[in-house]
Amino acid sequence: MTGQLEADVVVIGLGPGGEHLAASLARAGLSVVGVDRRLVGGECPYYGCIPSKMMIRAADALAEARRVPVLGGVTDVRPDWTTVADRIRDEATDDWDDKVAVERLEKAGVRFVRGHGRLDGPGRVVVATDDGEVGVSVRRGVVLNTGTEPAVPPIAGLAGTPYWTNRDAVRVRDLPRSLAVLGGGAIGCELAQAFARFGVEVSVIEAFDRILGPEEPEASDVVRRSMEADGIVVRTGVGVTAVAYEEAFTIGLADGTSVGAQALLVAAGRRTNLGDVGLETVGLDPSTRAIRVTKRMRVKGVDGLWAIGDITGKGAFTHMSMYQADIALRDLCGDGKPRADYRAVSRATFTDPEVGSVGLTEQQAREAGLRVGVGIAALPESSRGWIHKAGNDGLIKVVADLDRDVLVGASAVGPAGGEIIGMLVAAVHAEIPLATLRGMHFAYPTFHRAIETALSAVS
Numbered sequence: 001m002t003g004q005l006e007a008d009v010v011v012i013g014l015g016p017g018g019e020h021l022a023a024s025l026a027r028a029g030l031s032v033v034g035v036d037r038r039l040v041g042g043e044c045p046y047y048g049c050i051p052s053k054m055m056i057r058a059a060d061a062l063a064e065a066r067r068v069p070v071l072g073g074v075t076d077v078r079p080d081w082t083t084v085a086d087r088i089r090d091e092a093t094d095d096w097d098d099k100v101a102v103e104r105l106e107k108a109g110v111r112f113v114r115g116h117g118r119l120d121g122p123g124r125v126v127v128a129t130d131d132g133e134v135g136v137s138v139r140r141g142v143v144l145n146t147g148t149e150p151a152v153p154p155i156a157g158l159a160g161t162p163y164w165t166n167r168d169a170v171r172v173r174d175l176p177r178s179l180a181v182l183g184g185g186a187i188g189c190e191l192a193q194a195f196a197r198f199g200v201e202v203s204v205i206e207a208f209d210r211i212l213g214p215e216e217p218e219a220s221d222v223v224r225r226s227m228e229a230d231g232i233v234v235r236t237g238v239g240v241t242a243v244a245y246e247e248a249f250t251i252g253l254a255d256g257t258s259v260g261a262q263a264l265l266v267a268a269g270r271r272t273n274l275g276d277v278g279l280e281t282v283g284l285d286p287s288t289r290a291i292r293v294t295k296r297m298r299v300k301g302v303d304g305l306w307a308i309g310d311i312t313g314k315g316a317f318t319h320m321s322m323y324q325a326d327i328a329l330r331d332l333c334g335d336g337k338p339r340a341d342y343r344a345v346s347r348a349t350f351t352d353p354e355v356g357s358v359g360l361t362e363q364q365a366r367e368a369g370l371r372v373g374v375g376i377a378a379l380p381e382s383s384r385g386w387i388h389k390a391g392n393d394g395l396i397k398v399v400a401d402l403d404r405d406v407l408v409g410a411s412a413v414g415p416a417g418g419e420i421i422g423m424l425v426a427a428v429h430a431e432i433p434l435a436t437l438r439g440m441h442f443a444y445p446t447f448h449r450a451i452e453t454a455l456s457a458v459s
C-alpha cells in the first residue's frame, strides 16, 4: 500500500453524474475523493453524446443542403470529414485529454485519484494507480458510477479483427468506402446515418425484427424509411453469425447471406462495469448486470453504498445519470426529497427525423394492464409538415390511460422531435388531465400543433 487517505465520500467512476456529484458534495463542504481510471466525465463527452452529436449536426446540415433544390435553388454539396474530425478532436475532447475536467473538479475541492477503484469491504475503497495502491477509509459513503463498456458479442471470427466500437468511430479521420453496422439501436442508427450522409456505403444489420426496438413501431418505420432514403441498406430480423477479415470484412448472417464492408462498427449494446469493483466484499453478486437501488439511490441491502448512472438499469442516458446524482447528493447531505420517480423518463434519438419519447409505449401500457387509448397524427398532414415538405416525415403518438384520463407515454418523431417531446414530458410527469391538454392553445403553424390532432384522436 503506497498511500492512505480518509474522506467523507468516495465516488468511484466519474461519468457525467459522478463528476457532478463529487464536485457538488465538495462544494457543500464534505471531503470527497473522486476516482476514475480513464477520463473524467466518462463516455458522454469523449466517446458518446457529444462527439456523436457533432457528427450528426454536420451530417444533418449536409442533408438539409441537399433538400434545397426541392424548395428553392441549386446546391453543390461536397462533404469534408476533416472539419468534423478536427472539431471532435479540438473542441469536444481536447484530443481525448481531461486536463480541464480534472482542474475543474480539483477547483471544486475534490481530491482526484486516477486509477481503478474497488470496494474493499464496508467503508473502505482501494484504488490501483500507476504508482501503487491507495486505500481510502470512508466516513459517510461510497458512490458507484462506473458506467459501461461496449458489449462485443461472442461471434465466430470477430475477436482479433480491426472492428470499431463507438470509441473508434468518433476518432475516425479517414472515412472508409463502406461500413457495416452490427446493431440497429440508438448508437447504430445515429452513427450509420451520419456516416452515410458523408458518402459512406452503409449497411445496418439488426437481429430484432425492427430497428430502434425500444421505440414505438411507427417510429422505427419512419426512421427506417429515412435511412433507406439516405442509401443505407437496413437488414432486420437477421443476426450476425460469423465475421471474417482479410483487408475487408465479410459478415455472415443467420439466413446464409453475407455483407461485405471495408469497416465494421459493433453497436450491439453495453456491458456494465460491475464485475471488478469489489461487490463481493460487501455481499453483492459481482456478476449482476445492474445494481438494485432505492428511490434515494442507496444500494439495496448494503449500508453506506450508493449507485447512479447506467449501472442502475433505469435508462442509459446522461440526463438519467445527472438526475440520479442530484438525488444521491440530497440524500448524502441529509435532505431527502424529492426521491427518484421513473414514470416520465424521456429520451431523444438523434436520427433524422429525431425520435423523442417519454414514459410507456403502447405495448408497455397494455402489458401493465391499463385501459389504453391511442392517438396518432402524421406530420406531413399537418399544416407545418405540408409547408416544410422535404424532410417532413414523422408523427406524434400519444398513449393514454383512459381510466385516469391522463397520458402515460408519447412519441414525437420528426424535425426537432427531441424538442417537441418536451411538452409531452410535462404532461406525463404532471399527469395533466386530457381535457386540460385539449383545451390548450397550440400555435399555428407549428409541428407541436400536431399534438392537438393526436389528442383529439385518442380512442
Ligand SMILES: Cc1cc2nc3c(=O)[nH]c(=O)nc-3n(C[C@H](O)[C@H](O)[C@H](O)COP(=O)(O)OP(=O)(O)OC[C@H]3O[C@@H](n4cnc5c(N)ncnc54)[C@H](O)[C@@H]3O)c2cc1C
Pocket (backbone or CB within 6 Å): 012, 013, 014, 015, 016, 017, 018, 035, 036, 037, 038, 039, 040, 041, 042, 043, 044, 047, 048, 049, 050, 052, 053, 115, 116, 117, 118, 145, 146, 147, 148, 166, 187, 273, 276, 277, 308, 309, 310, 311, 315, 316, 317, 318, 319, 320, 321, 350
Ligand atoms: C455513442 C453514444 C452516444 C450516446 N448518446 C447519448 C445522447 O445523445 N444522450 C444521452 O442522454 N445519452 C447518450 N449516450 C449514453 C451516455 O453516454 C451515458 O448514459 C452517460 O455517459 C452516463 O453514463 P454513466 O454516468 O453511467 O457513466 P459513464 O459515462 O459510462 O462513465 C463511467 C466512468 O467510470 C469509470 N470507471 C469505470 N469503472 C471504474 C473503476 N473500477 N474505477 C475507476 N473508474 C472507473 C470509467 O472510466 C468512466 O469514466 C450515448 C452513449 C454512446 C456510447
Ligand SMILES: NC(=O)c1ccc[n+]([C@@H]2O[C@H](COP(=O)([O-])OP(=O)(O)OC[C@H]3O[C@@H](n4cnc5c(N)ncnc54)[C@H](O)[C@@H]3O)[C@@H](O)[C@H]2O)c1
Pocket (backbone or CB within 6 Å): 153, 155, 182, 183, 184, 185, 186, 187, 188, 190, 205, 206, 207, 208, 212, 213, 238, 239, 240, 241, 267, 268, 269, 270, 315, 316, 317, 347, 348, 349, 350
Ligand atoms: N440519443 C441517445 O440518447 C443515445 C444515443 C446512443 C446511445 N444511447 C444509449 O446507449 C445505449 C446503448 O446503445 P446501443 O445502440 O449500443 O444498444 P441497444 O441495446 O439500444 O441496441 C443494440 C442493438 O443491437 C442488436 N444486436 C445485438 N447483437 C446482435 C447481433 N449479433 N446481430 C445483430 N444485431 C444484434 C440488438 O438487437 C439491439 O437492437 C442505449 O440503450 C441508449 O440508452 C443513447
